[in-house]
Amino acid sequence: MILVLGGAGYIGSHAVKILIESGESVVVVDNLETGHLASVNKKAIFYQVDIRDEEALTAVFEAHDIEAILHFSANSLVGESCENPLKYFENNVYGANVLLKVMRDHDVKKIIFSSTAAVYGEPKIVPITEESETLPTNPYGESKLMMEKMFKWSDAAHGIKFVSLRYFNVAGADKSGDIGEAHTVETHLIPLVLQVPLGKREAISIYGDDYPTKDGTCIRDYIHVIDLIHAHLLALNYLRAGNESNIFNLGSGSGFSVKEVIEVAEEVTGKPIKTLIAPRRSGDPSVLIASPEKAKAILKWEPKHTNVREIIEDAWRFHINKPNGY
């Protein structure tokens, strides 16, 4: 049995669907603070539990024979983390502490968890390798780096093997259009851009057009959620094969500017997208591009949907299908 924490969220719901399609049995735990029950595949067993609730989490571990965990439950908004850092340390860091205790007590030894490019802060060299310095510039990235360290020491003491996957900009949706990115408070570029052709937003603000990049707007590495989840399946096999704990970047290795994303979204949707130039958003590095070479070499990961057009087409299909979310 695979336990998916945060399986009702954007990325977690895709993981649950793909795990089930590949023949795994899945238990989902989600507190539904930001997740949607409707996005959870019906073949999964679902518990509405907060991972900080040790008693309730323990009950799930006692009800099922859990082989491995995929951990997606976290708060993940950079801006919010700067305003309310303690929320991030409580949910992400303390939540991981409770989880590790329950794992140790129930002899569960495999976990794959979501980390982030935000652990690197402002990169000195791009593309960013896993050896780059980790100097987060916001509490969200700091909380994920703290989690990585907690897993490292729990491995040393208790033999809990982990794979930390440092995500770059995850976007896109399942090809069915049934599940996708539907946050109540949306802050991510691609879903926000698509709100304009959906008629839900007048214009998209470009946060700064004076960066030292080819068109002055920030460059990011967009990775399709389906490719991202396939890396989790490979990481699961990697741990099942008895390998050591490890850390991998998940990105495509190529960058697109904010203006390029908007242009492609205009082509995909066939509608003009009005833009406004706004001030820079604090804490935004000008360029974030992953080196995915380590995941390719060790996990044999080969992202297949790296074209930003395909990522936007798949996101658009979901938004047309569910314009008001779940």
Ligand code: UDP
């Ligand atoms: N961005 C923007 N307008 C928006 C939202 C985002 O210009 O309304 C820019 C943001 O400054 C960044 C890029 O789009 O350079 C990606 O931002 P997002 O929040 O999607 O992801 P992040 O890179 O912060 O993880």
